[in-house]
Amino acid sequence: MSKVRVIVVGAGSRGDIYSNFATIHPDRMKVVGVADPRKFARTKLQQRHNIDNENVFEDWESMAGREKFADAALICTPDRLHKDPAVAFAQRGYHILLEKPMATTPEDCTAIVSACTGSGVMLSVGHVLRYDPTIHRIKELIEEGAIGDVIHIQHFEPVGFYHFAHSFVRGNWRNEAESSFALLAKSCHDIDLIHHWAGARRCVKVSSFGSVSHFNKANKPADAGDRCLDCPIEPQCPYSAKKIYLDAVKQGHSGWPVSVICPNSYPDIESVTEALRSGPYGRCVYQCDNDVCTNQVVNMEFEGGVTAAFSMVAFTEKLCQRQTTIYGSKGELSYDGNGVRVFDFLTQSSTKHRPHSDVPAFGMNGHGGADYHLMNAFISAVATNDPSLICSGPEETLLSHLLVFEAERSRLQGQVVHCGADHGKQQGT
Numbered sequence: 001m002s003k004v005r006v007i008v009v010g011a012g013s014r015g016d017i018y019s020n021f022a023t024i025h026p027d028r029m030k031v032v033g034v035a036d037p038r039k040f041a042r043t044k045l046q047q048r049h050n051i052d053n054e055n056v057f058e059d060w061e062s063m064a065g066r067e068k069f070a071d072a073a074l075i076c077t078p079d080r081l082h083k084d085p086a087v088a089f090a091q092r093g094y095h096i097l098l099e100k101p102m103a104t105t106p107e108d109c110t111a112i113v114s115a116c117t118g119s120g121v122m123l124s125v126g127h128v129l130r131y132d133p134t135i136h137r138i139k140e141l142i143e144e145g146a147i148g149d150v151i152h153i154q155h156f157e158p159v160g161f162y163h164f165a166h167s168f169v170r171g172n173w174r175n176e177a178e179s180s181f182a183l184l185a186k187s188c189h190d191i192d193l194i195h196h197w198a199g200a201r202r203c204v205k206v207s208s209f210g211s212v213s214h215f216n217k218a219n220k221p222a223d224a225g226d227r228c229l230d231c232p233i234e235p236q237c238p239y240s241a242k243k244i245y246l247d248a249v250k251q252g253h254s255g256w257p258v259s260v261i262c263p264n265s266y267p268d269i270e271s272v273t274e275a276l277r278s279g280p281y282g283r284c285v286y287q288c289d290n291d292v293c294t295n296q297v298v299n300m301e302f303e304g305g306v307t308a309a310f311s312m313v314a315f316t317e318k319l320c321q322r323q324t325t326i327y328g329s330k331g332e333l334s335y336d337g338n339g340v341r342v343f344d345f346l347t348q349s350s351t352k353h354r355p356h357s358d359v360p361a362f363g364m365n366g367h368g369g370a371d372y373h374l375m376n377a378f379i380s381a382v383a384t385n386d387p388s389l390i391c392s393g394p395e396e397t398l399l400s401h402l403l404v405f406e407a408e409r410s411r412l413q414g415q416v417v418h419c420g421a422d423h424g425k426q427q428g429t
Contacts, residue, residue, distance in 0.1 A: 004382045005070040007033035007094070009060045009085050011041040013260060014099045014126070015076035019045060021375040029379050032070050035063045040264045064088040071095060072382050078172065079180045083108035087115040090123070095382050097375075099126040101188045102401050104180040109401050113394040124378045127392040129189050129322075130196065131373035133355035136391075138326070138333065138340055141353070142197060146342050147328025153197055153308040156323045157190050158316030164294065165239045166257045168314070169215045170281045174290035182292040183208070183411075184404050187312045190322065191407065192392070192400040194300065194308045197326060201302040203403050203419050208411040210296025214315070220286030227282045229273075239285040241276050298407045 006022070008015045011034050022029040033055035036042040046056050057063040060077070064085065072095040075086050083103045090096050096116055102109040102125055116123040129135050142150060159168075167173050173185045183191070195203070225231035228241040237243075248258050249272045258267045261281040265271045276282030294314040301307050321337040332343045339354040374392075381389040403419070410417040 002383055003027065004029050004072060004379050005032045006030070006072045006074055007035070007055075007063065007070045007089075008045060008074050008076065009035050009063065009089070010074075010076035010078070010081075010099075011036040011038070011045045012076060012263075013256065015074060016041075016045065017371055018074050018076065018097065018375055019049065021372070021379065022049060024372075025379075028383065029375075033057070033063060035060045038263055060085045060088070064092060068092050068094065072097065072378070075099060079185060080104050080178070083112055086112045090115040090119045090121050093119060093121060095122040095378075097124045097126065097378050101180060101184045101404075102397065104184065106402055106405050109398055113398050116394055122378075122381055122387045122390060123394040123397075124374070124381070124390045125392045125394075125397045126374065127189055127192050127397065128370040128374045129193060130370075130391040131377060132370040133373070134335065134340060134353075135193065135370075137353055137355045138324070138335060139196065141333060141340065141342060142199075142326070142328075146331060146344075147326065147333050148330030150198065150306055150326060150328055152306070152327045153194050154325045154327070155190055155194055155308070155310045157187055157310070157312045158318040158321060158323075159186065159312065159314045160319035161238060161315050161317070162244050163257075163319050164314035165215070165285050166244060166260075166281070168292055168294075169239075169285045169288050169290045170241070170283055171260070174288060174292060176291055181408050182294075182312070183210075183296055183298070183408050184401075185292070187296070187310070188401060188404050190310055190312070191298065191404045192397065193324075194310060195400040195403060196396070198302045198306055198308065201304055201306055203300050203302050203406075205301040205416055205418055206298065206403065206407050206410055207416045208296060208298045208407040210293035210312075210411055212291060213294045215285050215288070215290055215294060217286055220284065224284055224286065226284050226287050227277070228284065229276050229282060231284065241282050245272050245276060245281065293411075296411065300403070300407075 006029060008019050008031060019031050022031045031049035031051060034042050034045045034051055035057040037058050042056055073089040075082060075096060075098045077085060079101060082098060086096055086098050102112055168182060173179045179185055221233055223233050228234050234240045234242060245258050245261060249267055249269055254267045258272060261275045261279060262271045296312045298310040324335040326333040331345050334341045339352055341350055341352050343350045377389045377391060381387055387393060406417045406419055
């Protein structure tokens with residue numbers, strides 16, 4: 001396969017991770033350009049990948065204004081800044097890897113897909129869980145008839161108490177007006193998986209309920225301060241920023257989530273202390289401007305009577321270790337992050353499946369190695385001009401995103417939404 005040249009649009013956490021593929025496989029991928037308004041972020045990638053100065057940009061518009069100088073663009077900008085660069089680079093002829101969610105409105109998602117298909121370029125959306133070998137094996141077992149006809153899918157996402165506080169109370173995804181609603185930002189992965197496991201069936205009805213629980217001013221302890229560094233009851237608070245960030249650095253941890261709170265420097269005790277003193281991650285969790293759901297349920301009915309139920313909860317010990325049970329006419333399939341178990345009704349015996357994931361031990365082992373497999377599939381697809389290698393392509397990903405928007409509409413309107421053929425109209429309640 002020929003070496004694929006890529007540009008990175010947005011050099012934050014995801015752009016940094018995806019670009020690591022070039023470090024692992026320098027014979028297959030080369031990063032030749034980067035755009036990011038933050039000098040530290042873009043300089044970090046420039047130095048790692050030896051990018052020419054002329055290909056380093058403060059904004060993506062300047063990069064898109066150049067003649068095409070790479071094969072593919074990795075779009076890893078904030079959620080609300082996905083649509084314009086994705087459309088612009090697609091129209092320039094770049095194949096697109098777009099971090100999830102695709103965009104924050106149905107119209108923008110549709111525009112991205114139209115731009116990519118109209119320009120004849122490939123689109124891969126960062127639904128990394130689709131590339132998890134275990135998730136892939138679940139789909140294979142369903143298609144092999146291991147549990148007969150799928151009847152019901154039960155899926156649960158435990159976000160993790162400190163993860164939610166980091167990302168959705170203090171962090172970038174805390175406020176819908178600045179990012180997007182929680183079901184889209186965090187759980188479009190999960191709705192996509194349910195949609196995937198349900199097969200070619202269309203979702204016909206959806207209902208959803210959820211709210212902001214606990215993280216509000218009404219629950220702030222009487223003696224609590226506005227910042228953890230100055231709070232007299234900080235030692236008794238499980239959401240203490242000192243515990244989550246400062247203690248981690250003191251123990252030698254400089255990766256996520258500590259790396260996120262120091263966007264302009266490497267995290268050490270001094271820089272983290274300053275970030276907690278003056279930045280958003282040092283705020284009391286009961287004194288933030290968060291408005292996204294901490295807990296949400298989504299119920300779905302697909303064609304043929306297949307039902308599905310999804311739950312997302314912030315207040316959990318486990319961190320994003322999804323749990324799934326798929327009930328079939330001939331058996332039951334369960335998954336808890338430690339392999340897949342299939343129970344056969346006829347023989348009343350169970351079989352365990354533990355797919356092997358061959359992932360380098362450094363740089364891209366996030367999401368159980370799925371980060372690596374996503375990039376491997378995308379770079380292979382571009383190198384061989386074979387879009388079938390992409391598991392999260394434009395049409396199916398658009399449908400699952402539209403289902404997320406319908407579910408949130410149901411929550412906001414307090415009624416069952418009947419999905420039209422295009423998932424775009426409510427036909428009754």
